[in-house]
Amino acid sequence: MKLGGFDRLAQASRTMRVNLLDFDRDGLIRHCSDLGEKPFRATQLFRWIHQRGVVDFSNMTDLAQSLRSKLSASAHVHALPVISQHDSADGTIKWLFDVGDGNAVESVFIPEDDRGTLCVSSQAGCAVGCRFCSTGHQGFSRNLSTAEILAQLWHAEHFLRRRQGSDERVISNVVMMGMGEPLQNYHALVPALRTMLDDHGYGISRRRLTVSTSGVVPMIDRLAQDCPVALAVSLHAPTDELRDTLVPINRKYPLAELMQACLRYLDAAPRDFITFEYCMLDGVNDQPSHAQGLIDLMRHGAGRGVSAKFNLIPFNPFPASGLRRSDARQVQAFAQCLQDQGFVTTVRKTRGDDIDAACGQLAGDVKDRTDVSKRMTRAPIIITPSTPSHHDH
Ligand code: SAH
Numbered sequence: 001m002k003l004g005g006f007d008r009l010a011q012a013s014r015t016m017r018v019n020l021l022d023f024d025r026d027g028l029i030r031h032c033s034d035l036g037e038k039p040f041r042a043t044q045l046f047r048w049i050h051q052r053g054v055v056d057f058s059n060m061t062d063l064a065q066s067l068r069s070k071l072s073a074s075a076h077v078h079a080l081p082v083i084s085q086h087d088s089a090d091g092t093i094k095w096l097f098d099v100g101d102g103n104a105v106e107s108v109f110i111p112e113d114d115r116g117t118l119c120v121s122s123q124a125g126c127a128v129g130c131r132f133c134s135t136g137h138q139g140f141s142r143n144l145s146t147a148e149i150l151a152q153l154w155h156a157e158h159f160l161r162r163r164q165g166s167d168e169r170v171i172s173n174v175v176m177m178g179m180g181e182p183l184q185n186y187h188a189l190v191p192a193l194r195t196m197l198d199d200h201g202y203g204i205s206r207r208r209l210t211v212s213t214s215g216v217v218p219m220i221d222r223l224a225q226d227c228p229v230a231l232a233v234s235l236h237a238p239t240d241e242l243r244d245t246l247v248p249i250n251r252k253y254p255l256a257e258l259m260q261a262c263l264r265y266l267d268a269a270p271r272d273f274i275t276f277e278y279c280m281l282d283g284v285n286d287q288p289s290h291a292q293g294l295i296d297l298m299r300h301g302a303g304r305g306v307s308a309k310f311n312l313i314p315f316n317p318f319p320a321s322g323l324r325r326s327d328a329r330q331v332q333a334f335a336q337c338l339q340d341q342g343f344v345t346t347v348r349k350t351r352g353d354d355i356d357a358a359c360g361q362l363a364g365d366v367k368d369r370t371d372v373s374k375r376m377t378r379a380p381i382i383i384t385p386s387t388p389s390h391h392d393h
């Protein structure tokens with residue numbers, strides 16, 4: 001379609017409008033103050049957007065008409081287009097969102113009896129390049145904006161509320177464990193986390209909001225100061241020699257430094273613990289000697305003991321990895337070693353593997369990426385598998 005001069009102007013002014021999903025509440029207060037509005041107006045606006053899922057200013061009935069007009073001229077609430085939604089037989093839902101230029105990111109909702117968890121992406125691709133991770137194999141495209149991070153939660157929460165037919169909160173936990181390394185996108189991450197925590201936003205408690213990192217040491221320290229949420233560290237190996245080959249960022253921030261950073265993080269949040277994630281790779285890192293190595297690392301690696309829990313993740317294979325999943329007995333034996341030494345250890349259940357929604361399988365549908373714009377013209381695809389998924393629990 002060819003645009004006339006006026007249309008082009010109108011389109012340019014639309015693209016210049018600020019996206020209000022880019023602001024935490026303090027940011028919105030500053031923005032509203034520039035428009036000559038009081039802080040409590042910003043809080044009302046924030047609640048309309050995040051708690052009620054309203055994007056159209058004309059429906060925000062308790063805001064003065066003058067403010068609504070000012071907002072319509074200068075701002076919008078722009079969520080992410082959904083390319084597809086896949087529903088797993090076990091209730092897990094995976095969304096693929098379009099972030100432009102042929103890039104897509106994924107979010108996964110995992111319902112459990114006592115909670116609803118959303119796994120959120122922080123980047124399109126990832127620059128860390130871990131050997132066992134399909135996002136890592138895809139390479140790095142770009143950082144997501146605060147709005148693009150929050151839009152995943154905004155969409156999921158309000159979709160799920162509509163589906164259940166009530167305004168009750170559905171998502172109680174958020175884990176930054178989708179695509180990307182959140183601590184390599186720090187500036188966009190922090191306002192998104194603050195909005196998730198905000199009682200006028202999503203009201204998620206500090207211990208139910210987890211940032212997972214491959215170990216970006218300086219940013220672990222900054223997070224402790226700026227927004228001390230729950231921290232998960234992707235460890236995967238007890239020695240530098242092995243970790244260098246699995247998680248390349250280890251060459252920059254080796255284990256001794258990483259463990260020291262964990263101690264400092266706990267000093268800022270003393271009643272907490274660090275969750276160490278450990279992807280179980282057959283014959284690579286799953287032997288009893290590796291478990292013993294982990295125990296030593298926790299006790300002595302940082303000079304004093306680190307308050308730790310372990311989360312073992314059976315490797316989710318993808319074709320290009322050349323790696324295999326440890327068998328269930330091996331995983332159990334490994335877990336028992338850690339447990340016998342007093343470390344609380346869980347084995348992560350694989351959820352949604354019938355829709356490729358398990359850890360490390362999120363690759364934004366690489367095969368189809370060039371086709372994203374074409375697929376955008378179709379309605380979202382909803383796939384409900386007729387066969388039950390094959391869980392390993
Ligand atoms: N970049 C961050 C967060 C995203 S990855 C990080 O690395 O921590 C979330 C978790 O999934 C990490 O613990 C990661 O190591 C794990 N993971 C990645 N690929 C996996 C795979 N193929 N199988 C199982 N777990 C995987």
Ligand code: SF4
Pocket residue numbers: 126127128129130133134135136137178179180181213214234
């Ligand atoms: Fe990046 Fe995390 Fe995947 Fe490593 S495991 S490549 S840090 S997303």
